[in-house]
Amino acid sequence: MNADAKKTALRMIPYGIYILTADDGKGNVAAATVNWVTQTAFAPPLVVVGIKADSGACKIVKQTRAFALNMLGKEHKGLAFAFFKPVELKDGKISGQPFTKGETGAPILTEAPAAVECRVKHIVEDGDHHIVVGEVVEAHLHKPPSGRPDAAILEMKDLGENVFYGG
Amino acid sequence: MNADAKKTALRMIPYGIYILTADDGKGNVAAATVNWVTQTAFAPPLVVVGIKADSGACKIVKQTRAFALNMLGKEHKGLAFAFFKPVELKDGKISGQPFTKGETGAPILTEAPAAVECRVKHIVEDGDHHIVVGEVVEAHLHKPPSGRPDAAILEMKDLGENVFYGG
Numbered sequence: 001m002n003a004d005a006k007k008t009a010l011r012m013i014p015y016g017i018y019i020l021t022a023d024d025g026k027g028n029v030a031a032a033t034v035n036w037v038t039q040t041a042f043a044p045p046l047v048v049v050g051i052k053a054d055s056g057a058c059k060i061v062k063q064t065r066a067f068a069l070n071m072l073g074k075e076h077k078g079l080a081f082a083f084f085k086p087v088e089l090k091d092g093k094i095s096g097q098p099f100t101k102g103e104t105g106a107p108i109l110t111e112a113p114a115a116v117e118c119r120v121k122h123i124v125e126d127g128d129h130h131i132v133v134g135e136v137v138e139a140h141l142h143k144p145p146s147g148r149p150d151a152a153i154l155e156m157k158d159l160g161e162n163v164f165y166g167g
Numbered sequence: 168m169n170a171d172a173k174k175t176a177l178r179m180i181p182y183g184i185y186i187l188t189a190d191d192g193k194g195n196v197a198a199a200t201v202n203w204v205t206q207t208a209f210a211p212p213l214v215v216v217g218i219k220a221d222s223g224a225c226k227i228v229k230q231t232r233a234f235a236l237n238m239l240g241k242e243h244k245g246l247a248f249a250f251f252k253p254v255e256l257k258d259g260k261i262s263g264q265p266f267t268k269g270e271t272g273a274p275i276l277t278e279a280p281a282a283v284e285c286r287v288k289h290i291v292e293d294g295d296h297h298i299v300v301g302e303v304v305e306a307h308l309h310k311p312p313s314g315r316p317d318a319a320i321l322e323m324k325d326l327g328e329n330v331f332y333g334g
Binding site: 001002004005006008009010011012013014015016036037038039040041042043044045046047048050071113114115116121122124126127128129131133136137138139140141144145148149150151152153155156157161164166167 | 168169171172173175176177178179180181182183203204205206207208209210211212213214215217238280281282283288289291293294295296298300303304305306307308311312315316317318319320322323324328331333334
């Protein structure tokens, strides 16, 4: 296989930027920037997310079998980078961000324009990231987009000329 | 669950447009427009695609355990709509498009700027679309993008103001 062709072809896939959150109710809270996300069914509404297999977030999601995907807005470039770092719980905030507790227990970031909460239905443990299939069981819309929803989300290409996660 | 919030939140996920192709070597050829695609691992390089469960394409991919994702360019809006329709094999073309035979046997559309070929590793049969996990085994780069690869691909939002597949 031509490695350069593979990298370039896979980097053609466009990605939004999400903060994946989860809380096992025992003091373990996950909040991590992810981008490998797609819907995979309308009925039931399923989404797939690729989560780094050796990450704390992956461990917590597997244990608690629930997570939220907080969609970021175009103005949230700083948040995307903030959640690349380890989670800091302080003054009732997650890494400085206010949140509410969702139906699944997952933290819902108040400043994110929207979020979906999912119950884990399947996990495919293959590769350096595992494939988590979640059914959307709740949704939050804090700031309805004025135009197309997919034009309002922060995208990988908004993070910087040479920022990629894929390939 | 608030159905409108769910729809809007899920429609924030940005999508590229791909022609999924497969050939079982027994005269059954698939070529269908899809958008529910994400990478899910670097090693091995895995991609997930959501394929309509009752479609001919899904049947062929399950039988032959291989497929290609042909990435469309910004100029290929017509192709996206052409492959919403049933496949037409005529004069050595697929619905009017020239192709070569990939390593997996999947048709590689010559006019698509890039394509990845995958061997099916896992299938999650849940929902009105099934989750197909493929390992990338070959890649084709017909027209290297001049800027960011994810700025060169045809996107859902390029297809029309009210065109969505998701939510």
